Amino acid sequence: MNVNKNRIKLPLMLSFLIFSMLLNSMGVIILQLSEKVSYKGLGVLESFKDIPMAIMSLFCVNLIAKTGNKNALIFSLVFILVSCIALPLVDTFWFFKIWLSIVGVSFALAKISVFSIIKNNFKDAQLSSAISSVDASFMFGIFFVNIGFGTLLTSSYSEYWKFGFWVIAFLSIITLLLLKSVDIDEAQKSEDGKKPGEWKFFLSPKLVYFFIIVFFMVFIEQSFNSWLPSFFKNNLKINSYFALQASAFLALFSFFGRLATSRLILRFHWFKLIMICLFVVFLILGICQVLISYFYSDYKFLLIFIMPMIGLFLAPLFPLYNSEILNKVPKEKTHLLVSIVVIFSSLGSSVGSLYMAIIFYKDASNFYPLFILLPLLIIFGLTFFLNKTPITYDREQQE
Template sequence: MASLRITIALASSYFVFAIMLNSVGTVILQAINSLDVSKTDASVLEGFKDLSIAIMSFLVASFIPRIGYKIAMLCALLLVSALCLLVPSIAEFWVLKALFAAIGCSFAVVKISVYSIIGQLSDNANKHSSLLNTIEGVFMLGVLSGYWIFALFIDANNPQSNEWLNVYYMLAAIVLVTTFTVLTAPIKSPELHNQKQSQVDAFLDMLKLTYQPLVLIFVVSAFLYVLIEQGVGTWLPTFNNQVLKLPVDVSIQLASLFAAALALGRLVAGQVLRFISWFKMLLTCLITMGLLILLVLPLTHDVDGSQVKNIFDVPFAAYMLPLVGFFMAPIYPLLNSVMLSSLEKHKHAAMTGLIVVFSALGGTTGSIITGFVFDKFSGQHAFYLTLLPIVLLLVSVSAFKKATLVLENGLTRQAIKE
């Protein structure tokens, strides 16, 4: 029962931050419409979100265990709820910048805490992967919910109105409910590995993790995965609109299927991993992704969806591309789980900090590369390019498996000697 309450607290925290983080596109659009902000100025919201995540993760990952995961999560949630309550009353663009900076910083704290707490609830890689995939699946459900929640407060007949900002009162209420679930969950304080260690030494220990071969291979794998996911996810609406010639509203609605596929893929993987090994799951997902891209992209040539009126009338190929997300979904949580399960629990917070930093770098790189190829060549070329990191990921995942076996054999020999 205690584990269930903790899991609900972790999942609800991830759910609410999924809504917040992935609302940035909608907020940019509404800031342009109702706050008289230029496109260039509005685009900085993405930077306020992503850079704050990376910087905060890098700075506080080694510090969070010292104050406790529960206290860290409560502080993060209360900060976001306070700013959500301020936004509608101030109704200025600067407060949205402050909000997304706070959301980014708070999510970094919550993600490090969640990943570390999952280590307390599982005793092997498959159980860790199963739970993490389930919670990451809930995250994607939050992404989907966010589109509908914001849509409830947007008046299509009066886009200049600031009434849409009232959505933040609802979000503040959701965050406060989540805060209560965390407050009442029996989350244990982490056991500090070295009570006398200074914060500077703890920070240096986090950096030293990258010198381990297993960690280095993992960092490369995580970077490549996020490069693929963000490259496809960020540019799928543009692909639907400019390549498939679908109307803008239908292009965006159709792109939401990618998030739905990611959510379903992670939830399904969370159950399947009870019966098959993580390595078989990874290989199956990567190979299937590559095959889908090779089969579907040729179908997108000469497609003209300009006469399409709703999402139910789109060409077959448009439905198939988002399905890549279903097979892509388990890879990131799986890699994270295996990596964290291979480390002592007192290193989980520091390792999660590295995960968040390199994920942010991979996401930014993937979006920039895909956008450049899309602009200079074509949407098909941009998406075919994802085959290269998929192949590289197959290589790095195989090396990752070998590295984990070496580590396990080393631990076994050590145990025998003792």
């Protein structure tokens, strides 16, 4: 039984690894295009990924219910395979917008499918552990894409950096083969979105708190993953290669943080883990801001080591929130739940990128840690409400 569960988990982890590399290649793209396009323009570029992602998540629920989660995940990987092969062959800026739209649509399909597969094949603490494992692979994808592209950009083949996306295409082929060979339990045909009053379930206070937290969590993660290389380059005056490597270590620490969480959640309550992580994140951000404001010239080099460490405690938050809610929601509502999560994630990503773009545009990036601290305070307050509030819904609707 454990072997079967691990066989299911592996292609899911690889899928999130692939989409992580695609979604977080924005840090590389921003660095490469920043000399040609303003930060204001680059901030808008992210919306070409996030808006189609949000729109697709609204309309793909019934489609996934009909085709099945496994087939929907296969379709999303095929779209990625084709688009990654095409990207280096089209040498125009407008194709980045089309490519990002394809990535956004495919990720909406993939995320709903992956989380639904986890819901249908894992339970309770094992479900929480599976989500943390899958999300850990997402963080490793960020590490891999920054190390890979960073190495490529400093080599004699730097002008061919876009061909790095062919590696992602190759990984997509491997994942497709693994998915084809594994048996996955599918939920019964869903009526999601068709019952009158179905959406009222998602207005439960606990779920509203959760959706707001999702928005700000992605908002914060986007501020780190896409803009930390630019902060290192502009404020610490280090070259693009080392800027990407520092950001890669943020992802590596995030990977270890989520990997550890997949084990710790089997022993400790999610709320206790979140409180510990939030406290340490506040502490690290405060130290970084003090160093930047008062001891910049003497301890600048420390920031290169301290800031990536924040991933060890920031990264576990998102899967912990997700697993707490996913465990409480009935199977038949999983597709709709994850589609709403994708919408709020997309909004958080776009707004977060615009937020940071304005900060860099206004030359206020010396307060980078402080600006990230503000939305974290909102998450901290909402977490108490999330923990104390039960999910309420009409029992008759479930029967």
